[in-house]
Amino acid sequence: DCGTFNHALEVQTEICECNVYVPNIFSPNSDGINDYFTCHIGCDFEYRPVRFEVFDRWGALLYHHTASDIETIQWDGSFRGKPLDAGVYYWYFEYEYTRFGEINHKIISGDV
DSSP, rough: OOOOOOOOOOOOOOOOOOOEOSSSOOOEEEESSSSOOEEEEESOOOEEEEEEEOOTTTTEEEEEOOSSGGGGBBSEEEEEEOOOOOOOOOEEEEEEEEETTTEEEEEEEEOO
């Protein structure tokens, strides 16, 4: 009785998170090439690293970093000053980024 109505809607999405790259291998042999396990972040907006940690396969904490400067995250593959054996180690990275005035909390993890 009231007629027919048609509505069209177009939705565009974009990824609004930071791009984080954490390598899956490094070689702490003091040759000047990939001697440190580092984290790289590409963000078009304000971000702040909160915590970066490395664990052995039994869950023992080997490296802990809480500074807000991502450039200082550099694990040399040692624990208490002694080099560790080659193997698989697990990492955890927690950071925050601000987008449109809202603080977003992100946690990622993996192995090296």
